[in-house]
Amino acid sequence: MNKLSITNLRVSIADQEIIRGLSLAVPKGEIHAIMGPNGSGKSTLAKVLTGHPDYKITAGEVLMDGENILALAPDERARKGLFLAFQYPSEIPGVTIANFLRAAVQARLPEGEELEATDYYAKLYEKMDLLEMDRSFTSRSVNEGFSGGEKKRNEILQLAMLQPKYAVLDETDSGLDIDALKVVAHGVNSLRGPNLGVILITHYQRLLDYIIPDHVHVMVQGRIVRSGGKELALELEEKGYESYETVKDEIGEPAMA
Amino acid sequence: MTNQTAVLDEVMELESPLAHSEPAILSGPPGARGAELPAWFRDQQRTAWATFESLPFPNRKDQPWRFSSVDALDLSRYVPGPRLNETERTKILDHSIALDAVAGRLIFADEQLLRRDPLPEPLLKRGVLLMPLERALLEHEDLFRRHFMAQPATLGSAKFAALHQAWVTSGTFVYVPRGVEVELPIEIFHWLHGENAAVFPHILLIADELSKVTVIEHFRSAHRERAGFACGVNDLVVGQGAKVNYICAQNWNDKVLSIQMNATTVSREASGLSLNVHLGGAYSRFESLSRLTGEGARSDLLAVAVTDGTQEFDARTLQDHISPHTTSDLLYKNALTDRARNTFGGLIRVEPHAHFTDAYQTVRNLLLSDDAEANSMPGLEILADNVKCSHGATSGQINEEEMFYLLARGIPLPVAKQLLVSGFLNEVVDRLDHPAITDLVHGLIEDKFQHRPRE
Numbered sequence: 055m056n057k058l059s060i061t062n063l064r065v066s067i068a069d070q071e072i073i074r075g076l077s078l079a080v081p082k083g084e085i086h087a088i089m090g091p092n093g094s095g096k097s098t099l100a101k102v103l104t105g106h107p108d109y110k111i112t113a114g115e116v117l118m119d120g121e122n123i124l125a126l127a128p129d130e131r132a133r134k135g136l137f138l139a140f141q142y143p144s145e146i147p148g149v150t151i152a153n154f155l156r157a158a159v160q161a162r163l164p165e166g167e168e169l170e171a172t173d174y175y176a177k178l179y180e181k182m183d184l185l186e187m188d189r190s191f192t193s194r195s196v197n198e199g200f201s202g203g204e205k206k207r208n209e210i211l212q213l214a215m216l217q218p219k220y221a222v223l224d225e226t227d228s229g230l231d232i233d234a235l236k237v238v239a240h241g242v243n244s245l246r247g248p249n250l251g252v253i254l255i256t257h258y259q260r261l262l263d264y265i266i267p268d269h270v271h272v273m274v275q276g277r278i279v280r281s282g283g284k285e286l287a288l289e290l291e292e293k294g295y296e297s298y299e300t301v302k303d304e305i306g307e308p309a310m311a
Numbered sequence: 312m313t314n315q316t317a318v319l320d321e322v323m324e325l326e327s328p329l330a331h332s333e334p335a336i337l338s339g340p341p342g343a344r345g346a347e348l349p350a351w352f353r354d355q356q357r358t359a360w361a362t363f364e365s366l367p368f369p370n371r372k373d374q375p376w377r378f379s380s381v382d383a384l385d386l387s388r389y390v391p392g393p394r395l396n397e398t399e400r401t402k403i404l405d406h407s408i409a410l411d412a413v414a415g416r417l418i419f420a421d422e423q424l425l426r427r428d429p430l431p432e433p434l435l436k437r438g439v440l441l442m443p444l445e446r447a448l449l450e451h452e453d454l455f456r457r458h459f460m461a462q463p464a465t466l467g468s469a470k471f472a473a474l475h476q477a478w479v480t481s482g483t484f485v486y487v488p489r490g491v492e493v494e495l496p497i498e499i500f501h502w503l504h505g506e507n508a509a510v511f512p513h514i515l516l517i518a519d520e521l522s523k524v525t526v527i528e529h530f531r532s533a534h535r536e537r538a539g540f541a542c543g544v545n546d547l548v549v550g551q552g553a554k555v556n557y558i559c560a561q562n563w564n565d566k567v568l569s570i571q572m573n574a575t576t577v578s579r580e581a582s583g584l585s586l587n588v589h590l591g592g593a594y595s596r597f598e599s600l601s602r603l604t605g606e607g608a609r610s611d612l613l614a615v616a617v618t619d620g621t622q623e624f625d626a627r628t629l630q631d632h633i634s635p636h637t638t639s640d641l642l643y644k645n646a647l648t649d650r651a652r653n654t655f656g657g658l659i660r661v662e663p664h665a666h667f668t669d670a671y672q673t674v675r676n677l678l679l680s681d682d683a684e685a686n687s688m689p690g691l692e693i694l695a696d697n698v699k700c701s702h703g704a705t706s707g708q709i710n711e712e713e714m715f716y717l718l719a720r721g722i723p724l725p726v727a728k729q730l731l732v733s734g735f736l737n738e739v740v741d742r743l744d745h746p747a748i749t750d751l752v753h754g755l756i757e758d759k760f761q762h763r764p765r766e
C-alpha cells in the first residue's frame with residue numbers, strides 16, 4: 055500500500071509509443087534512481103505521472119498508496135502528495151515566487167481555512183536558507199530570467215515547501231555547477247525520510263555521489279531494462295548505455311523489474 | 312459580473328427613492344444649476360452645446376469608430392442625478408477611501424461634491440492647489456482658461472467632448488507650482504448613484520516646471536444594477552522637467568456607459584505617465600492623446616482591461632511627437648472572457664521636425680474564451696528622420712505549459728487561471744513605481760476575479 059507503483063504502463067504521443075510497458079514500484083522512504091540515455095522516455099514518464107494532458111495512456115496503471123491516480127486531474131494528484139521537479143521548469147511572467155507558492159500552500163488547506171501569512175513566510179525563509187537562496191527571490195517572477203541552476207534550486211524549494219509523499223526529480227542535476235549540486239543534494243537529503251519516496255531521474259552518475267539511491271534502474275526505449283543497487287550507477291558511468299542500446303530492438307517483451 | 316463597489320443596494324431597499332423628474336440631458340444643458348458660473352464660462356457651455364447638436368452621432372463606418380458598438384451610445388435615458396440624502400452620503404463616504412496615505416482627497420457622487428480632504432498646511436503654503444473646478448474658474452481664471460479643454464478631441468469623440476463641456480459643473484483642479492514635489496498621491500472619487508444618472512467628471516491638472524505629482528481617480532457605482540452614463544475629460548499639463556503620474560481606476564458596474572477623453576501635454580525634459588485600469592462598464596471607451604511638445608519629453612501610456620460577460624472596451628490613442636528627442640511608450644494589455652470585446656486603434660505620429668524620436672506601441676490581448684473578440688489597429692505615421700519606432704498587437708491564449716506547471720503544484724484550475732492572468736497584467740501595473748497604488752490595483756483586479764462565477 056505505501057508505495058507508488060507503476061504497472062505495465064504504455065504511453066503514446068502522436069501515435070508514437072514512448073513508454074512501452076514499464077513497471078516500477080517505489081516504496082515510501084526509498085530513493086530510486088532512473089538512468090538512461092537521452093530520448094529513452096524518462097521525462098515522459100515523469101510528466102505522465104503528474105498528469106500532463108499531451109500524452110495518451112494506452113495501457114497499465116499507476117497506484118499511489120493504493121489509489122489509481124491516472125483518473126485524477128493534475129492538481130488533484132499534486133494535492134494528494136505527488137510532486138514533479140521539472141527538467142525544464144516553465145517561466146511564469148508576472149507571478150512572484152511568493153504568490154505562486156502561497157497559492158500552492160493555500161490549495162492544501164482545508165476548505166475555508168486561510169493561510170497564516172507569518173507562518174508561511176517563516177517556513178519559506180527557512181527553506182530558502184536551507185537552499186542558500188537569497189530572500190529577494192520571493193519577489194521575482196517564477197523562473198523568469200533565472201539561470202539553469204536557479205531554476206533547479208527553485209524546484210527543490212517548492213519540493214521543500216509542499217512536502218509531498220512522492221517526488222519525481224527530473225534531471226535536477228543538469229545545469230548545476232558542483233557547488234550548486236551540493237546545495238541541492240543537501241536540500242533533498244534533508245527531506246529524505248520514511249515519509250517520502252523519490253524517483254530520481256538523471257543522466258549522469260555524478261548526482262548519485264551526493265544523493266545515495268536505494269535502487270538504480272536503467273531505462274532504455276521506454277522500458278526498465280535492468281535494476282540493481284547503487285553500484286549499478288558506477289558500472290553505467292564506466293560502460294555507458296551502448297550495451298543496452300544494441301539489445302533494445304531484440305527485446306520483445308518488456309523487461310520487468 | 313457583480314461589482315464589489317456597489318455599496319448602496321441595501322440602503323435603497325429600505326428607502327426606495329421617489330422617481331425624480333429632471334429633464335433628460337439631451338433636452339439641453341442646465342439652466343439653474345449653472346447660475347453661479349461666470350458669464351464667459353456659460354457662453355462656452357452654450358457654444359459647446361450647439362457643437363454637440365451639430366455633430367453627427369458616431370457611425371461604425373467612421374474609422375475612429377470601426378468595430379465599436381455605436382448602438383450603445385443612445386443617450387436618451389440619462390438624466391442628472393438627484394440630490395443625495397444624508398444616509399446615502401454617509402454610506403458613499405464610508406467607501407471612499409482606497410489609499411491610506413494621501414495628500415488630499417475629493418469625493419463626488421452624481422456631480423455633487425460630498426467631501427474635500429484638504430491638502431496639508433505645508434503644501435498649501437507652497438501654493439499647491441486642489442479644489443473643485445467651479446471654484447478654480449472663479450479664482451484662477453487665467454490658468455483655467457489657458458488649459459481647460461485646450462486640446463480638441465480628435466480621436467472620434469468631438470461630439471462627446473462638446474457634451475462634456477456643455478454640462479460639466481464639477482470636477483477637480485490641481486495646480487502644483489514650480490519645483491514643488493507632492494509626495495503622497497491625490498485621490499479622487501467619482502460615484503454614479505441615481506438611476507440613469509449622467510456625470511461629467513473632469514480633472515484639470517497643471518504641473519509647473521520641475522514639480523511632481525501623482526493623482527488617482529476612482530470611478531465607481533454605488534449600485535450594482537443601476538445604469539448610468541459617464542462622460543469625462545482629463546487635461547493633464549506637464550510643465551518643463553515636471554513629472555506627473557495619473558492613474559484611472561475605472562470600476563463602474565456593468566450597466567454603465569462610459570466615455571473618457573484624455574489629453575496630456577508633456578513639455579521639455581518632462582515625464583507623463585498614465586495607468587488606466589478598466590474593469591467596469593457595459594461599453595467603455597477611452598481616448599488618449601499624448602503630445603510631446605519639448606525635447607527630452609517622455610510619455611508612458613499604460614492600460615490594463617479585464618472584461619467579461621458582454622463588456623466592451625474601446626481604446627483609441629495618439630502618440631503625437633511634435634519635438635525632436637522625445638520618447639513615448641504605450642503598453643496596453645487586455646484579458647477577455649466570455650463574450651467580451653475589445654478594440655484598440657492607435658497611432659504613433661512623428662511630426663516633420665521630431666527627429667530622434669523613440670516611439671513604441673504594444674498591445675497584447677489574452678483571450679480566455681472562444682467567444683471573446685479583440686480587434687487591434689496599430690498605426691505609424693512618420694514624417695521625420697532618425698526615428699526608432701515599433702508597434703505590434705498580438706492576441707493569444709493561456710500558455711498550456713505554464714498552466715500545467717501551476718496545476719502540477721496543486722493549484723486548482725480557476726486559481727491557476729487567475730494567477731496567470733494577473734501575471735500577464737502585472738507587466739503593465741508594475742511599471743508604476745508606486746507600491747501602494749500597485750497593491751491597490753492588484754487588489755481591484757483580484758476582486759473582479761473573486762466576484763466572477765467560477766466556471
Ligand SMILES: Nc1ncnc2c1ncn2[C@@H]1O[C@H](COP(=O)(O)OP(=O)(O)O)[C@@H](O)[C@H]1O
Nearest residue numbers: 067068072091092093094095096097098099108
Ligand atoms: N510532446 C512531445 N511531442 C512529440 N514527441 C515527444 C514529446 N515528448 C517527448 N517526445 C519524444 O519522446 C521521446 C522521449 O522523450 P523524453 O521523455 O523527453 O526522453 P528523456 O527524458 O529520457 O530524454 C523522444 O523521442 C521525444 O522526441
Ligand SMILES: [Mg+2]
Nearest residue numbers: 096097141225
Ligand atoms: Mg528528459
